[in-house]
Amino acid sequence: DTAVSQTPKYLVTQMGNDKSIKCEQNLGHDTMYWYKQDSKKFLKIMFSYNNKELIINETVPNRFSPKSPDKAHLNLHINSLELGDSAVYFCASSQLGVGEAFFGQGTRLTVV
Amino acid sequence: GQQVMQIPQYQHVQEGEDFTTYCNSSTTLSNIQWYKQRPGGHPVFLIQLVKSGEVKKQKRLTFQFGEAKKNSSLHITATQTTDVGTYFCAPFTGTASKLTFGTGTRLQVTL
Numbered sequence: 001d002t003a004v005s006q007t008p009k010y011l012v013t014q015m016g017n018d019k020s021i022k023c024e025q026n027l028g029h030d031t032m033y034w035y036k037q038d039s040k041k042f043l044k045i046m047f048s049y050n051n052k053e054l055i056i057n058e059t060v061p062n063r064f065s066p067k068s069p070d071k072a073h074l075n076l077h078i079n080s081l082e083l084g085d086s087a088v089y090f091c092a093s094s095q096l097g098v099g100e101a102f103f104g105q106g107t108r109l110t111v112v
Numbered sequence: 113g114q115q116v117m118q119i120p121q122y123q124h125v126q127e128g129e130d131f132t133t134y135c136n137s138s139t140t141l142s143n144i145q146w147y148k149q150r151p152g153g154h155p156v157f158l159i160q161l162v163k164s165g166e167v168k169k170q171k172r173l174t175f176q177f178g179e180a181k182k183n184s185s186l187h188i189t190a191t192q193t194t195d196v197g198t199y200f201c202a203p204f205t206g207t208a209s210k211l212t213f214g215t216g217t218r219l220q221v222t223l
């Protein structure tokens with residue numbers, strides 16, 4: 001059983017489209033995150049949720065909207081996609097926001 | 113927010129040589145974690161350091177937390193091709209639910 005799973009693994013879409021990435025964790029963790037990894041491999045935190053509540057929003061454009069229907073899920077919806085949104089997006093989870101983080105396999109988003 | 117700097121950005125070594133990456137923060141940290149990301153993979157947790165001056169070993173990997181809790185290092189003895197990847201420190205300042213990462217050091221190992 002995969003601890004943190006993201007879908008889809010690859011996403012190719014045109015500029016201006018809206019897309020969603022789904023994330024689920026079965027570890028019973030209370031904190032979930034979204035990270036963006038650009039071509040230079042920098043890992044930047046985008047959002048952090050604790051028990052379905054938004055804790056961190058790191059100056060991400062409001063075209064990005066996370067949704068946490070329950071503690072085990074944190075989805076990322078992106079409106080009006082731009083070329084600069086092309087990156088690998090990682091979902092992760094941890095306990096109490098301080099412990100070891102477990103990452104999903106990543107979603108490689110390519111905007112053309 | 114500003115990312116914590118890791119040096120070097122990139123290192124290419126021959127198999128058998130040693131490797132060290134450094135993570136430097138301008139603020140005092142509560143603890144620090146280290147992660148490894150293989151090419152095409154996702155970050156995987158290696159270790160967490162909590163105490164000032166702490167040193168932990170995992171086989172050929174030695175992790176150190178500075179006395180002032182502002183810097184940390186990861187040293188790999190006698191690198192192998194399986195060590196290839198990017199190593200990230202994840203400094204924790206105490207703000208719960210905010211796990212941020214250093215700029216990373218990419219290690220390339222050739223025979």
